[in-house]
Amino acid sequence: MSVMEAVRPINRTEAYSEMPQEERRAALARERERHGAFVQRGLGLNMARGKPSPEQLDLSLPMLDLLSSQGSSEALREGEPDDLRNYGNLAGLSEMRTLMGAIMSVPAANVLAGGNSSLALMYNLVSMAMTQGVLGSAPWATLAEQPAFLCPVPGYDRHFALTEHFGIRMIPVPLGETGPDMDVVEGYVSSDPFVKGIWCVPRFSNPTGVVYSDETVERFARLAPAAEDFRIYWDNAYAVHDLMYEDAAGVAGVPGAEDMKNGMNPADEVDVPVAKGRARSGEAAARLSNLRDACERAANPDIWYEFASTSKITFAGSGVAALASSEANIQAITQTLGFQTIGPDKINQKRHALFLPDLAAVQAHMARHAALLRPKFELVDRVLSEGLTGAGVGSWTKPKGGYFISFDGPPHTATRTVELAAQAGVVLTPAGATYPYGADPLDANIRIAPTYPGLEELETAAEVFVVCARIAALEQLVES
Amino acid sequence: MSVMEAVRPINRTEAYSEMPQEERRAALARERERHGAFVQRGLGLNMARGKPSPEQLDLSLPMLDLLSSQGSSEALREGEPDDLRNYGNLAGLSEMRTLMGAIMSVPAANVLAGGNSSLALMYNLVSMAMTQGVLGSAPWATLAEQPAFLCPVPGYDRHFALTEHFGIRMIPVPLGETGPDMDVVEGYVSSDPFVKGIWCVPRFSNPTGVVYSDETVERFARLAPAAEDFRIYWDNAYAVHDLMYEDAAGVAGVPGAEDMKNGMNPADEVDVPVAKGRARSGEAAARLSNLRDACERAANPDIWYEFASTSKITFAGSGVAALASSEANIQAITQTLGFQTIGPDKINQKRHALFLPDLAAVQAHMARHAALLRPKFELVDRVLSEGLTGAGVGSWTKPKGGYFISFDGPPHTATRTVELAAQAGVVLTPAGATYPYGADPLDANIRIAPTYPGLEELETAAEVFVVCARIAALEQLVES
Numbered sequence A, B: 001m002s003v004m005e006a007v008r009p010i011n012r013t014e015a016y017s018e019m020p021q022e023e024r025r026a027a028l029a030r031e032r033e034r035h036g037a038f039v040q041r042g043l044g045l046n047m048a049r050g051k052p053s054p055e056q057l058d059l060s061l062p063m064l065d066l067l068s069s070q071g072s073s074e075a076l077r078e079g080e081p082d083d084l085r086n087y088g089n090l091a092g093l094s095e096m097r098t099l100m101g102a103i104m105s106v107p108a109a110n111v112l113a114g115g116n117s118s119l120a121l122m123y124n125l126v127s128m129a130m131t132q133g134v135l136g137s138a139p140w141a142t143l144a145e146q147p148a149f150l151c152p153v154p155g156y157d158r159h160f161a162l163t164e165h166f167g168i169r170m171i172p173v174p175l176g177e178t179g180p181d182m183d184v185v186e187g188y189v190s191s192d193p194f195v196k197g198i199w200c201v202p203r204f205s206n207p208t209g210v211v212y213s214d215e216t217v218e219r220f221a222r223l224a225p226a227a228e229d230f231r232i233y234w235d236n237a238y239a240v241h242d243l244m245y246e247d248a249a250g251v252a253g254v255p256g257a258e259d260m261k262n263g264m265n266p267a268d269e270v271d272v273p274v275a276k277g278r279a280r281s282g283e284a285a286a287r288l289s290n291l292r293d294a295c296e297r298a299a300n301p302d303i304w305y306e307f308a309s310t311s312k313i314t315f316a317g318s319g320v321a322a323l324a325s326s327e328a329n330i331q332a333i334t335q336t337l338g339f340q341t342i343g344p345d346k347i348n349q350k351r352h353a354l355f356l357p358d359l360a361a362v363q364a365h366m367a368r369h370a371a372l373l374r375p376k377f378e379l380v381d382r383v384l385s386e387g388l389t390g391a392g393v394g395s396w397t398k399p400k401g402g403y404f405i406s407f408d409g410p411p412h413t414a415t416r417t418v419e420l421a422a423q424a425g426v427v428l429t430p431a432g433a434t435y436p437y438g439a440d441p442l443d444a445n446i447r448i449a450p451t452y453p454g455l456e457e458l459e460t461a462a463e464v465f466v467v468c469a470r471i472a473a474l475e476q477l478v479e480s
Helices: A021-041 A054-058 A061-065 A072-077 A094-104 A118-132 A157-165 A182-191 A214-221 A248-252 A258-262 A291-297 A327-340 A346-355 A359-389 A414-423 A455-479 B021-041 B054-058 B061-065 B072-077 B094-104 B118-132 B157-165 B182-191 B214-221 B248-252 B258-262 B291-297 B327-340 B346-355 B359-389 B414-423 B455-479
Strands: A045-047 A111-113 A148-153 A169-176 A195-200 A231-235 A304-309 A321-325 A405-408 A426-428 A445-448 B045-047 B111-113 B148-153 B169-176 B195-200 B231-235 B304-309 B321-325 B405-408 B426-428 B445-448
Touching (some): A045 A455, A054 A359, A072 A346, A072 B054, A072 B061, A094 A111, A094 A321, A094 A359, A111 A327, A118 A157, A118 A231, A118 A304, A118 A321, A118 B118, A118 B327, A148 A182, A157 B327, A182 A195, A291 A304, A321 A327, A327 B118, A327 B157, A414 A426, B021 B455, B045 B455, B054 B359, B061 B346, B072 B346, B094 B111, B094 B321, B094 B346, B111 B327, B118 B304, B118 B327, B148 B157, B148 B182, B157 B169, B157 B195, B169 B182, B182 B195, B214 B291, B359 B455, B414 B455, B426 B445, B426 B455
Parallel strands (some): A045 A426, A148 A195, A195 A231, A231 A304, B045 B426, B195 B231
Antiparallel strands (some): A304 A321, B111 B321, B304 B321, B405 B445
């Protein structure tokens, strides 16, 4: 089943689009009454931001115990190149470079392990390009014409906000089921020397959840940019953020887990091998082809910057972010970092390296996240299906990973839906946020973030969403 | 006794300057022989960087125990505005804003608590000014003329490197015993609209150790810049870094500490009141007047940016940095931070807040640092006095705090001294590093960093330094 497959009305006779106007008015009145009841309840719910829930954050609490005054002194003192508690090591702890490289399928030599925010790394690279240029090119701030970025839409609002902040022109590019429309991308990139970058969330794209196809990755690697300083900003934020891992119960060896029968030895409870973090129910994991390798093959080694972080693996505010790129890019960036900082927080990096010694440990940990997240995605899908499929209102994604469900209502209903939800005490991401300049030409897309609320709150919020989406759709039909 | 007082030859008859050429040649041969002996030893010593020693870092190890999986969950979950483990809170934890404000004598509302590097905050502000401007002024990258910074000399090499990196012109300003030459500063600032900033390390200046006088601070506050976006970059890196606190033994209540008689209750061993962190031997602490208050009084509220960090209080690579400024500046900066990051590492901030709940705790902790550092400064001063005073070679500072001793040799000897030291296996800060563009017009100044090596290594390194300084001085006299 396709990630992007629209949920179609099951019963076409019930669809609002087929209803006589009179019935629509009656339906609208009923929905408004339901909405009023929600307003009365004075709810305070939020489906706006892609934040991990407290229960997810609890999964990483044991990490806090891994360094202490007793016994850690030597591990810290004998770090590399020397005492981890002191200044230095711009590229980050080699253990974390290796781990973040494994997460991105990139060699450690191509990785910088930094502070707590991959967004800060992206901002930093754009900022450096503005004032210093890229590998010797002219600083963007000195260009005769405004630099531009391609922005697959719908996309991530913080990418767009950052870009706009620097006065970089944003060019929307349609994002389909296999990634951005590569004909459009190639057209701009090969012809316009002021097109300097493209934002990509290649795996479980924010918000639509698509995974770029092998062909898309290959075409990215073979781009022939008019600008020598064009870069692909490959934000691999959800590199290991599958929803379809085995249950935490199965993986972590909670007694009674039915996974035991699948060859898992009870003695392996802690040391979970990679294979246990496999896709659930035999489904293949959503595979993303390796951009770095493709760029190497295409003799385009410097065209990519890849980003990842442990923000949604360990602690969202206290994780480790990483940048990967060619050795030439990494060398130039490290040189600039030398003017900027005394190095990353290597103690926090060490704590992470102890907690997540290898990719297998990451995958086992992500399976525990998946066990908490999957019911939330399934719940929202169920409530939306029950409430909107019959009425034929909108379509939404069923992602295999990531943090979002992307909802497309009928044209000109998104702003109204978000407004109605706010009246009923449910905060949604602002309509338009998934488009550059906040301007969704159809006013149709809404990003739903189901990860943070508890199941009960989420169910209520989804029910509110259904009522609001129905009202907005009916208003369009009744008033048009 | 003045911090800047030069150490003069005790016995003028022994001074190289008074020696007949023949005696100088004999002296030079003797010193070269001693130097050769050091070279033979294959030393690997370093007096180059202002790093805390492992023993200093050990002082903060107990901080690692303050958050754990047991019991910390609630403290983290119930943080502000919500779960400290999650995204958010650009301005930082209010406890840390309060603490860093106390260190800088600035209200918490004027403080942002950030990541692990105050240098990164400085870089960030300059970078923002380059691309965004300052409170609505034109971005520096778009100016018709190159922006310029005033650079008190000798000064901090990383300030200069950062400034040069952004293509900002550097104008040296002489730094005396009371701070920068304010006539020169006022002259530039009031007349040149392209002069956009000045770097200051106002307390225990890097490297000379001077503390700016009250009059200097007052004149800074009353500057009338030609540029509306001129700012004072007040790097208060050594705000609480006195060498003259009571011994750790005295403060921490180690049994038998003679400080007990000074009214310290043995029951107070842990909770050390501020007064106990007083200057040693009745010497007054080196007082820095409050720039923020002076700027407020002078109706110049937005002219200052102040920086501090716990890098040399807790862990040099894993501390908490802070920026203080007017509320208007802080508001504008926070807005830009919103495009840049998901917030600082609030778990590390919480750990710091628990370890250092108030200024008294900071001062007690800094007294423990002082107990480790003071013997090192005294040792270097003794070795240099014994080796160079009689010969009349150079002068150096006896700072009451900070991380450096500033040495001025005879003109045209600094590069040679550093070179000779390197041959003998002692790394010194490169000659010229304390001047913009690495260009010390007299080639006289060398920054000595005595904090990192152990006492034995430090003594050897200082002895090597003496031999090298003597050779360089004699070579000048013999060859001139």
